[in-house]
Amino acid sequence: MAVRTSGRRFFTGLASFGFMFVVAGCQSGGNGLLGVGDKQAPTQADAQAQGKVLASELRAYCPNVTLREGTAYFNTYASGGQDDQSKLIYQAAIANVTRDCSYGTGTLTLNVAVAGKVVPGPLASAGAITMPIRIAVTLGDQVLYSQLHQYKVQIADTSTATQFVFNDPNVTVPAPSARNYQVFVGYDEGPPKAAPKPARVAKKVVKKKPVAAVAPAAPPAQSSISDIPR
Numbered sequence: 001m002a003v004r005t006s007g008r009r010f011f012t013g014l015a016s017f018g019f020m021f022v023v024a025g026c027q028s029g030g031n032g033l034l035g036v037g038d039k040q041a042p043t044q045a046d047a048q049a050q051g052k053v054l055a056s057e058l059r060a061y062c063p064n065v066t067l068r069e070g071t072a073y074f075n076t077y078a079s080g081g082q083d084d085q086s087k088l089i090y091q092a093a094i095a096n097v098t099r100d101c102s103y104g105t106g107t108l109t110l111n112v113a114v115a116g117k118v119v120p121g122p123l124a125s126a127g128a129i130t131m132p133i134r135i136a137v138t139l140g141d142q143v144l145y146s147q148l149h150q151y152k153v154q155i156a157d158t159s160t161a162t163q164f165v166f167n168d169p170n171v172t173v174p175a176p177s178a179r180n181y182q183v184f185v186g187y188d189e190g191p192p193k194a195a196p197k198p199a200r201v202a203k204k205v206v207k208k209k210p211v212a213a214v215a216p217a218a219p220p221a222q223s224s225i226s227d228i229p230r
Contacts, residue, residue: 072186078123089124125155
């Protein structure tokens with residue numbers, strides 16, 4: 001039986017985009033999620049005194065979502081017009097992020113949502129654009145989940161901004177043992193393209209004239225008989 005928690009405040013705001021999550025929940029009983037019986041579970045005061053995290057706190061724990069600095073915007077330019085605002089086709093921006101969590105047997109699954117808008121540029125035209133949106137979950141330096149989504153947005157009216165909502169409902173990671181997971185969301189264009197290598201210039205081969213063989217010098221004539229046996 002899954003236990004769910006939710007970022008309700010933003011989900012209410014997403015309703016204006018025509019997007020709502022259905023958050024279902026149920027109470028756990030018996031031995032509890034982590035094998036801790038309800039009657040034997042430590043009190044909150046005892047857990048705090050011992051520096052422990054209550055099982056009920058972990059069941060309610062849903063990691064925060066962070067929008068990394070520099071990843072909230074994504075610009076699309078005409079060919080050869082990189083960073084030239086006169087050749088901007090669209091600028092996409094992420095305005096809000098949130099998540100919904102559910103616990104299974106030894107797992108935590110998040111439904112991560114992203115809301116934003118696409119603003120047309122001088123060279124905008126109707127059609128679909130593709131935005132690279134990455135979602136990652138980390139534990140310290142360890143990456144537990146990382147997925148790059150090529151999300152398409154259909155632009156019908158180039159005279160006004162187009163709103164969008166994207167979500168990844170299958171962000172599954174091991175159930176946490178502490179409240180120390182971090183969820184990151186943002187545009188990810190990947191590493192910059194390597195500069196083209198300069199063309200190789202063929203070297204001119206100069207043929208050298210063969211050197212005439214030199215006869216070996218004659219051994220010096222012996223003027224005495226050596227004592228070394230031959």
